[in-house]
Amino acid sequence: xxxxxxxxxxxxxxxxxxxxxxxxxxxxxxxxxxxxxxxxxxxxxxxxxxxxxxxxxxxxxxxxxxxxxxxxxxxxxxxxxxxxxx
Numbered sequence: 001x002x003x004x005x006x007x008x009x010x011x012x013x014x015x016x017x018x019x020x021x022x023x024x025x026x027x028x029x030x031x032x033x034x035x036x037x038x039x040x041x042x043x044x045x046x047x048x049x050x051x052x053x054x055x056x057x058x059x060x061x062x063x064x065x066x067x068x069x070x071x072x073x074x075x076x077x078x079x080x081x082x083x084x085x086x
Contacts, residue, residue, distance in 0.1 A: 014051060021047075026076065041065050048078065058083065 025040050045065040052058055062081035067074060 018047075018051065022076070026074070030074070041067065048080075052080065056082065 022044075025044070045063060048065065049058070049060045049063055052063065058080075064077075064079040066077045066079075068077060069075075
């Protein structure tokens with residue numbers, strides 16, 4: 001870590017920020033609030049579309065986000081249909 005990055009702070013990578021957000025969301029969900037569909041899923045889907053669109057020209061309808069619960073297990077499923085290579 002250089003002196004300037006110490007003073008100015010280091011910009012976090014997009015992947016680490018996204019990971020932290022998902023951890024916060026999942027921790028919040030596990031804290032006892034159990035609805036049929038969490039209210040953060042549409043916002044999460046919009047964020048994913050925004051980030052992926054920076055790198056790939058993608059149709060927003062090609063990204064699906066779903067949370068499945070079974071007993072004590074919760075699975076966050078993200079399906080992304082990528083365009084065919086040219």
